[in-house]
Amino acid sequence: MKIAIIGAGISGLMSALELVEQGCSVMIFDQQQAGKAASWAGGGILSPMYPWRYPQAVNQLAQYGKSLYLEWNEKLKPVSDIDFEIHETGLLIFDEADFETGLNYAQQFQEPMQQCEYLQQEQIEQVNPFIDSKFQHAIYFPQIANIRNPRLLQSITHYLKQHPQVEFIEHCPIEQFQMVNGKVQSIVAQNSQTYEADQFVITTGAWSQHWSEQLDLEIPVHPVQGQMVLFKTPENWLPTMCMNDVMYLIPRLDGHVVCGSSMADCGFDTTPTAATKQKILDACFEMVPELAEFPIEKQWAGLRPGSPTGVPYIGKMPEIDNVWANFGHFRNGLCMGPASARLLRQLMLNQTPLTHPAAYSTERLKSAGLMAQ
Ligand SMILES: Cc1cc2nc3c(=O)[nH]c(=O)nc-3n(C[C@H](O)[C@H](O)[C@H](O)COP(=O)(O)OP(=O)(O)OC[C@H]3O[C@@H](n4cnc5c(N)ncnc54)[C@H](O)[C@@H]3O)c2cc1C
Structure with missing residues (x-):
């Protein structure tokens, strides 16, 4: 065929x-x-950002992401000579309004990817010492990984x-x-x-x-623009992904940290702007203030296939x-x-x-x- x-x-x-x-x-x-x-x-990120905010049909497919990528990486790597790094960092979420729902969601669905723990400040510090002390609580998803897409x-x-x-x-x-x-x-x-x-x-x-x-x-289906900012920190610097108010930081193994992202309806325009960059930086520095000491390598925008x-x-x-x-x-x-x-x-x-x-x-x-x- x-x-x-x-x-x-x-x-x-x-x-x-x-x-x-x-x-x-x-x-x-x-x-x-x-x-x-x-x-x-x-x-x-190999999970919807806040799974409980999405229809179950989205989570249903997403839960296979990590395990299938692990299999494909093993199969493709010997031929392509490229490791796309399934980086098992876990994810911290600081949105207090989501704590209860997030913990209940994990309890109800028991998906291995969505195991969830409630952390107080001392525990946050053990998991990720770079989080600003203003964040006194978090929910933590140790199984969530990211890939170098x-x-x-x-x-x-x-x-x-x-x-x-x-x-x-x-x-x-x-x-x-x-x-x-x-x-x-x-x-x-x-x-x-x-x-x-x-x-x-x-x-x-x-x-x-x-x-x-x-x-x-x-x-x-229509384009929904999202902008990103890329930092370069030392290797293995930031230990976890972090998320607050729909903004996030994603660490790669080599020290790159991807920060995003925005949402805008502006047709097929992929020009990043200074104003959106500032919004992303404000949100990410609020979570991880020391990130501001490292250089920005790149900024870009992409078009999500938005559906209802x-x-x-x-x-x-x-x-x-x-x-x-x-x-x-x-x-x-x-x-x-x-x-x-x-x-x-x-x-x-x-x-x-x-x-x-x-x-x-x-x-x-x-x-x-x-x-x-
Ligand atoms: C900033 C940002 C952050 C994101 N973060 C995440 C994340 O952390 N986790 C996650 O799961 N998802 C994330 N997404 C969403 C994810 O990237 C998209 O849902 C996904 O890439 C869509 O894949 P696709 O193959 O359907 O579309 P695309 O990757 O856009 O591919 C469509 C392809 O079709 C081609 N094409 C279109 N029309 C034609 C034509 N007529 N003839 C020939 N070729 C054509 C285009 O050139 C394009 O290459 C993010 C998206 C953005 C923009």
Whole structure:
């Protein structure tokens, strides 16, 4: 079976990986260089930021993130020579209003990833001595890890490019589906070249609304900009991830600390601003004042594929037999990435799904006209 995947972010690359491992042939397209959009820009926290604020369908996929990335890193590393570092730092949350809900959530769902402890100041100091003493309490999630997402994307890309059943086509915007008898026969690129396949997968992240008109669907996915600031501290300096008021610090093993992030609706604009940078710095220095002594290396913005509830669309598109979706992951596409792709592959190949697929159904995309029929 030949499958064309449109979009080479984490959703497309992971889908390709799952499908080639099952013996499928895959063509993967991107309008720019692979792995340079939201999936590159993100922080790589392997959990929704405050899981209890999300629908269970998001947490359901996210809980597989760490274990599946550990498996993929072992498989890809010998080929790609890239370790994308699943860094087991744990996460401290200082939002007092969330303490009770967070502890109850952990108790209720008993997910290994969401084990949670309440800490007083002396315990916080043992876990992370750089936290400002104004934070007298925290809840602590020792199991939550982060990954170096740019390296993850490089590793998968490298693996796929050397795979004999993969054709990798970058800098090739796909514009249109060509339909014959209610089935897509081929896709048409901006340069008018056409590509035929048996099945087609849409993994176009924040750009997914592009397909609404052609497929007679209402795809409510739009870009939500997020900005980040990168610091360089000594190796292994900050021991845990830290979060307060939806702002966070993510330490990497080599001393880089990723700080973010903002949320703004400004179309496809990815220009970082001085005002947002200041907001991020204020929030992060409040948690970890000593960070201000270290240099800033970079600032950037990325476009999250914003969807109404944050629950992605995974599965066959309504009314068309050979077009599939894996998009709309909003703030959690990196942690949901491996399980989303696995679920898609299981649905495409008629295998037992790892979770009930109804919550991710593309039936939610049916336009008013179609639903009335
Ligand atoms: C600042 C920030 C912080 C984040 N932090 C986290 C985090 O800590 N944890 C987490 O889980 N998630 C995080 N996210 C969210 C996560 O990054 C996204 O949900 C995820 O990357 C979406 O992946 P994707 O593959 O669907 O989209 P993308 O990575 O955007 O990939 C879509 C790809 O499709 C291509 N494309 C689009 N249209 C076409 C077309 N017509 N033809 C060909 N190619 C096309 C694009 O060029 C792009 O490469 C963060 C996001 C941001 C911006």
